[in-house]
Amino acid sequence: MNSASAYITGSCIIRHNRIYLNGALLWEADQELELQEFLRAGYDRFSGQYPKFHKMDALSKLGWLAAEVLLKDAGVKLLPPEKVGMVLSNRSASLDTDLRYYSTVKDIASPALFVYTLANIVMGEICIRHGFKGENTFFVSDTFDTELMSTYPAQLLAVTPLQACLCGWVEVMEQQYEVALFLIENKQSEMGQPLTGAALSSLYQPE
Amino acid sequence: MADLKAQIIEQLNLQEVAPESIGNDQSLFSKEGLGLDSIDALELIVLLQQHYNLRIANPEQGPQIFQSVRTMATYITANQTVQA
């Protein structure tokens, strides 16, 4: 798929209780924190004032927090809402929450948990937060497919009305988690670099 | 009603709300009130079942019962039979 004029204008990686913004370590939490504690600490550090965060499942919290960090000063929020889309992927879909929900069924099943038993709800939460109304897709694949994540968003910018697209990987299964969220735009910025699979790979594995 | 407020906060995961900050007659669902949504309403139905053994089969009863902490308490008192 052609990749005419698509640029990576920002990245946010979350792993091992650390948050990296545009390749640099932005914040490191206590390594002893469990995932939910880490997420709460990250919310307090980078956001607050969004009580619905506490109701989200771990997958949504992870994606939401990465978007919060990545989009803090991004001009993309000034674009018309239907011009911003999203293409995310992961390995375990919503399995982490599926199992949590399943364990409530034998008592009284929880509607608040059930609504998160779909992989794409994380995209819904990010859209609700930032008002984005463009095209969304969620792929399930074994590993972070940098080829897919470079060619498909590039094509969306080329052939659809989208002018910007969040793309990447949001995975969680119990305490194992990893987020790699990228902002892709059809305009170059000072920090930006052309969108290629290799560029995504090098940002994904900064060391 | 203080117990009920604590239960609501726990059930709905309202981590940044203190029980005493919820007024007895404050609207639970309006934006000016607690700003709860349709999923919260379903969780309140679960709460009534779990803590008070009250079943609401028809979700259309929800808005009336869940107007405020006071209307919830009134409903509980009126419908609760002998506690086992």
Add this chain to the structure above:
Amino acid sequence: MSEKVWIAGGGVISGIGLNLQACLQAFRHMQPGMTAMQHLSSVHRNTFPVAEVKADNATLADMARMPENISRTALLSMIAAREAWQSTGLGDVSNYRVGFVSGNTVGGMDKTEDFFAEFLADPRKGRLQQVLHHECGSITELVADAMGIRHHVSTISTACSSAANALMYGSRLIRNNIVDVVIAGGTDALTRFTLNGFNTLMILDQQACRPFDDTRTGLNLGEGAGYVVLVSDSLAAQLQPWCRLSGFANANDAYHQTASSPEGTGNYLAMKGALDMSGLQPAQIAYINLHGTGTQNNDVSEGIAINRLFAPHFPPMSSTKSFTGHTLGASGGIEAVFSALSVKEGIIYPNARFEHQMKELPFAPATAYTEGNELLHVMSNSFGFGGNCSSLVFSKA
């Protein structure tokens, strides 16, 4: 590079038939698929009617030519995908660059449930093999392997619009010359997991559902799979394609995790975007296959969005979920096949059990089955939780 993408065939298995022709018969004879549960074991057996595929796993495994112990989701997928392929007359899969793009939401949850039931009773007994195929992606891989598809395999998981999004992605794979043929659609088996979940949301009807009826009180769950076969211009020239996938769009409603916005913003944007891509005016659409779940919320939001886009000329429209139930991740695929066939055969499907006009809307769904109509352009809507709204347009040429 293929300018246009064509529908060369399709296959469906659902609660109203084990193949597409059987489904059509059910529409002709007004025989919806909702009954008391036969195959799923649940405490809700006598409470909620469902549209189950009328065959046990042994029968399905036989039809699919796959082992009986794999997930029902994969068996349904295999049966419909193979029917779709065979309907095209393309012959041997290995002669083409073929992609398989499939949506689903439950993965192998049916097997996981069995595992948990045994595991909770006795942790030494639960069979781990049952969880191996849980992930949504492995269902797609299983079927692709069995079909001999190697060029491109993807799984999409965007709730009830998964399969519609699979068609969008598949179409782009062809336009960009990655592959020449894509089997695109979705699959989902009925599970206790989804049944209990939708029950907690209080949106299951205890009677047969009544989409777009003023007295509607919820949806009925269904199961099944549906796939179309998308082909490039050059392959279409050698075949007699059913129709063309002329437009599509997806938008996010950005309103709530599960509820549609009152004004149906995402629904409107998806339908408008699909029309724009196909270069059509609303008045050119000759039939709409509605998302039409039968919940209070969906039908009023979808209806208001249709009113905004189409007024004052409303095409015939209907929800085939009034027959198949809501098949979740499969629904967009099943309804894409129905819609593509609608263009080919001029079929307008009936909306079962419609009696009472919705007071919010100036139009009513079609209630009778007709065929041989001149339908140049047909729209199919699929809206999912997470605000994920898709709309597809199929055109005669």
